[in-house]
Amino acid sequence: MAIDKENFSRREFLKHAGSFAGGVVFVSLINPFKFVFATKEPKGTGKWYGVAIDIEKCIGCGSCARACKVENDVINEPFFFRNWVEQYTITNDEQILVSSPNGGIDGFKQPVPEEEIYKTFFVPKMCNHCAKSPCTQVCPVGASFESPEGLALVDITYCIGCGYCVQACPYGCRYIDPTKGTVDKCTLCYHRLQQGLDPACMMACPTGARIYGDLNDKESALYAFIKEHNCAVLKPQLNTSSKLYYNDLSQEVH
Amino acid sequence: MPLQVKRLLLVFAVFIGIMLGLKYFLTPDSWREYGPYRGNALKEIVNQVPKFVQMEDCAACHDSIAEIKSQGEHNPLQCEICHGPGYRHIDDETVKMEIPKGNAVCMRCHTKNAASPSGIIKQIDAVEHSEGEDCINCHNPHQPWL
Known part of the structure; x- marks a missing residue:
């Protein structure tokens, strides 16, 4: 089926090219560009979990990190955390010091004397359960996924431990569990949520700095919290649609 | 063809x-x-088993302690923040809960740190406050102030 060069006129070529270009434009009009969601686009029905953390209330006791390790059998060593607390200290000469000794479980020490501190605060970190999660999109075997409730979860029987998702997460919320050889991460205590219990970190927080809830439910405590406080997410420029909202988040936090 | x-x-x-x-x-x-x-x-x-039970489950048996605690400033705290997970103890009471010794558990929250927002809880410098004496010699952890 060679092209008949003799009979292929300029007029014919322009006709074909024009109709092809017109077709592309037409298709793009009836099916316009959509945001990439790892799973279905949220429709506004059912649960759609989000989390809010009030930095104004976090006292840095590390109860959340401790409770998470117990509840989810996370390896009891530094570097393996599903959630952890960071202490930010900004000195008068504009140095930003971040420390998280054993994720905050062992308590914090202020590294600079009080008169040199410009600003200091605790930032609890955990999985952002992004609506457009970069981690679930890179999984080559479909072991990382977003549940219908909007939680990024891992199917450990199918995870091959390649670590792509660990690199893809811009918030550093995943780790490879050396005992299982698979990836592990915060599930927002999915097993507890489905049984009507609060996630372990929310339960353990003594000051109520952590709030979770259904973003589709306009009556929920989370919805009210986001409405009443000036909340921000981490790394909004990455367009991950993070669902972890911080009240009173300083720009220095990354 | x-x-x-x-x-x-x-x-x-x-x-x-x-x-x-x-x-x-x-x-x-x-x-x-x-x-x-x-x-x-x-x-x-x-299918994962939840390890932390709820405060109501603790209060079902330990009602006198729950009563004391409900009147103090530690009222909103879950028992398991200090005593550890209770899923085994609830099924089998011979499995004991943790009873924290020393000041370390108190100082998790009550250590003075500039990063900690003021006015949320009382924070002290342990040495200055009690010169190393045990917190429970003066304070009842279930009801720290009367």
Whole structure:
């Protein structure tokens, strides 16, 4: 089926090219560009979990990190955390010091004397359960996924431990569990949520700095919290649609 | 149709057949139940046993302590923040809960730190405040102030 060069006129070529270009434009009009969601686009029905953390209330006791390790059998060593607390200290000469000794479980020490501190605060970190999660999109075997409730979860029987998702997460919320050889991460205590219990970190927080809830439910405590406080997410420029909202988040936090 | 095209089509048909067979046998049962992943994975995650029980479960037996605690400043705190997870103790009371010794547990929250926002809880410098004496010599942890 060679092209008949003799009979292929300029007029014919322009006709074909024009109709092809017109077709592309037409298709793009009836099916316009959509945001990439790892799973279905949220429709506004059912649960759609989000989390809010009030930095104004976090006292840095590390109860959340401790409770998470117990509840989810996370390896009891530094570097393996599903959630952890960071202490930010900004000195008068504009140095930003971040420390998280054993994720905050062992308590914090202020590294600079009080008169040199410009600003200091605790930032609890955990999985952002992004609506457009970069981690679930890179999984080559479909072991990382977003549940219908909007939680990024891992199917450990199918995870091959390649670590792509660990690199893809811009918030550093995943780790490879050396005992299982698979990836592990915060599930927002999915097993507890489905049984009507609060996630372990929310339960353990003594000051109520952590709030979770259904973003589709306009009556929920989370919805009210986001409405009443000036909340921000981490790394909004990455367009991950993070669902972890911080009240009173300083720009220095990354 | 030329012979070489027929042969090529045959090879294609064989390969497509192999791929369909592989797809049939290797796709997990609940694949695409909710999305491009195993739907059963959600059920497997839900099967995990919760280790922290709720304060009401503690109060069912330890009602006198719950009563004392409900009148103090530690009222909103879950018992298991200090005493550890209670899922074993609830089934078998010979498995004891942790009874924290020393000041370390108190100082998790009450250590003075500039990063900690003021006015949320009382924070002290342990040495300055009590010169190393045990907190429980003066304060009842279930009801720190009367």
